[in-house]
Amino acid sequence: MLPHPDQTTTGASFAQFRRRAFVAIEDVRLQTALEGATGRFRQHREAALAALPEADALRDHLKAVRAATLADLAHHLETFERQAIAAGARVHWARDAAEARAIITNLARQNGVKLVTKTKSMATEEIGLNQALAEAGVTPVETDLGEWIIQLAGEPPSHIIAPAVHKTRHQVAQLLSRETGQDLIADDIPRLTAAAREHLRARFLQADMGITGANIGVAETGSIVLVTNEGNAEMTTSLPPIHVVLMGIEKIAPTWDDAAAWLSLLARSATGQPLSVYTTILTGPARADDPEGPRQMHIVLLDNGRSRLLNTLYEEVLQCIRCGACLNVCPVYREAGGHAYGSPYSGPIGAVITPLLFGLEQYAALPHASTLCGACRDACPVRIDLPRLLLSLREEEVARNVLPWPDRAAERSAAFILAHTRLLHATRTLLRPFTNIATTESDFSPLHALTAGRKLPSLASRSFHQMWHNGEV
Ligand code: SF4
Numbered sequence: 001m002l003p004h005p006d007q008t009t010t011g012a013s014f015a016q017f018r019r020r021a022f023v024a025i026e027d028v029r030l031q032t033a034l035e036g037a038t039g040r041f042r043q044h045r046e047a048a049l050a051a052l053p054e055a056d057a058l059r060d061h062l063k064a065v066r067a068a069t070l071a072d073l074a075h076h077l078e079t080f081e082r083q084a085i086a087a088g089a090r091v092h093w094a095r096d097a098a099e100a101r102a103i104i105t106n107l108a109r110q111n112g113v114k115l116v117t118k119t120k121s122m123a124t125e126e127i128g129l130n131q132a133l134a135e136a137g138v139t140p141v142e143t144d145l146g147e148w149i150i151q152l153a154g155e156p157p158s159h160i161i162a163p164a165v166h167k168t169r170h171q172v173a174q175l176l177s178r179e180t181g182q183d184l185i186a187d188d189i190p191r192l193t194a195a196a197r198e199h200l201r202a203r204f205l206q207a208d209m210g211i212t213g214a215n216i217g218v219a220e221t222g223s224i225v226l227v228t229n230e231g232n233a234e235m236t237t238s239l240p241p242i243h244v245v246l247m248g249i250e251k252i253a254p255t256w257d258d259a260a261a262w263l264s265l266l267a268r269s270a271t272g273q274p275l276s277v278y279t280t281i282l283t284g285p286a287r288a289d290d291p292e293g294p295r296q297m298h299i300v301l302l303d304n305g306r307s308r309l310l311n312t313l314y315e316e317v318l319q320c321i322r323c324g325a326c327l328n329v330c331p332v333y334r335e336a337g338g339h340a341y342g343s344p345y346s347g348p349i350g351a352v353i354t355p356l357l358f359g360l361e362q363y364a365a366l367p368h369a370s371t372l373c374g375a376c377r378d379a380c381p382v383r384i385d386l387p388r389l390l391l392s393l394r395e396e397e398v399a400r401n402v403l404p405w406p407d408r409a410a411e412r413s414a415a416f417i418l419a420h421t422r423l424l425h426a427t428r429t430l431l432r433p434f435t436n437i438a439t440t441e442s443d444f445s446p447l448h449a450l451t452a453g454r455k456l457p458s459l460a461s462r463s464f465h466q467m468w469h470n471g472e473v
Helices: 014-026 028-050 055-071 073-086 097-110 122-127 129-135 145-153 169-180 189-206 232-238 256-270 315-319 325-329 331-336 347-358 375-379 386-399 405-418 421-438 464-469
Strands: 090-094 115-118 139-142 209-212 216-218 223-228 242-248 278-282 296-302
Touching (some): 028 256, 028 325, 055 256, 055 315, 073 216, 073 296, 090 097, 097 122, 097 129, 097 209, 115 129, 115 189, 122 129, 122 242, 145 169, 145 189, 216 256, 223 256, 325 331, 325 347, 325 375, 347 375, 405 421
Parallel strands (some): 090 296, 115 139
Antiparallel strands (some): 216 223
C-alpha cells in the first residue's frame, strides 16, 4: 500500500530524481512502453486538433474562461455549493489532505462501509486515500483498468491519464493472472479485458460506496462531469448506495457553455478523441421516485494548497484541465517516466504543481526536470506557460537557498563570470584544453561520467566576439 503523500512523501531531491531517472533509462521494457504510448497519444492529439479548424480559437477561449473563473473562484464555488445542495447533495470543504481523508473515512465508518469501488482520480492519489481507507478497515478497489493494474502492482500512477503507461502487456497479463487465478496470455487482449470485467463486475455489485473524482464541477447547476472510456464511472456512481466525489476547488466551470468548451478540448488533448466514450453528468443523488441510484451524494471540495496560489505568479497553473498532453511531448518525461518525479503528478505539470502543493524543499529537483524547450506550453490546451513557471521556481530555489551547495556555487560563479567580459574571455581560454579532454571518449577523461555516451562539442578556436572584432562576420 502506498504512503499518504503529505505524511511520507517520496520526494524528489536531486539525488533521488537522478537515481530513479537512471533506473528508468536503463529499463528497456519501460522505455518501449513509454515511447509507444506517448508516441500514440501525440499522434492522435495532433490529428484531432488538425481536424478542428477552430482549435486555436477554442484554446484561447478556454484559457480566458479558466482565468476569469479563477479571478472570482470563491463566488463560483459558493454558487456550486448552493446548487449542489439544492439538488440533494451534501457538500464538505477540506482544507488539506488530512481533512479530506477524515471526511471520507468518517462517512465510510458512519455508514458501515466495507468495500469501496473507485474510478481514476488524481485527487484521491494526491491525498493518499486508499491507504486511509485501508487503515479504516475499508477495502478500496480501483475500477479503471489502468488504476487497477497499478493497484495490483502496488505502484503509484506514472501518467495523469494513463496510470499504467509504463507497463507492457506481458506485465499486465502476469498481474491479472495472479489476481484472477486464470492463465492469461499477453497477446489475447479480449481475454484479458474479459477477465478484468468479470472480476470487477462482482466488486461493483458488492460495493457499499462509490468514490470518484470530478473532471468538472458546473456551478450553475451544481453538477459533476466525469469523463471516462470504460464505463466504470457509471457502475461506480449508480450501483453503490453512497457516492462520494473528491474534487479540487479549481475544477469549476461557471456555466454549461464553459464546460462545453472544456470538454471540446479535454479528450482531444488527452487521447485524440473528439469526446471520451462516456461523459457522465450527475446532479445530486437519486430522487425519491428513482428506482435506482445512490441515496446519498457527498461532494468533498479539496483545497490542499490551491487557494494559496491564487493571486500569485503561479495562479496560471490552476488553469490546468489535467489532459496529460504536456507529459507526452516532454523529452524528460519520455525518458525518465512518471515514477522519477516521486509524486502523483509527473511530467511538466507535475514538475510545477508538485513543489507548489507539497513543498519546494522536498521536491527541489523537479523545477530542473525540464530542458525548457517549450513543447509543453505548445501542447497545452490552455497554453499554460510551464517553462516560465519552472524558471520562477528555480529563481525561488536560489532565493531560498534550496539548491545543493555545489550547484549554488557553480551558478554564482557562472553569473559572476558572465557579467565580466574580460573574465569570460580568460575563463574560456583557460577551459579550452579541459573541454578537449572532456570530449574524448577515453575512460581516463576526468569528466568521463558526464561525457560517456554523448559528445560535447569542443569550444570554437575563436569566439564570436573575436570574429566580430576582426570584421570576419
Ligand atoms: S498543463 Fe496543460 S497540457 Fe499539461 S496536463 Fe495541464 S492542461 Fe494538460
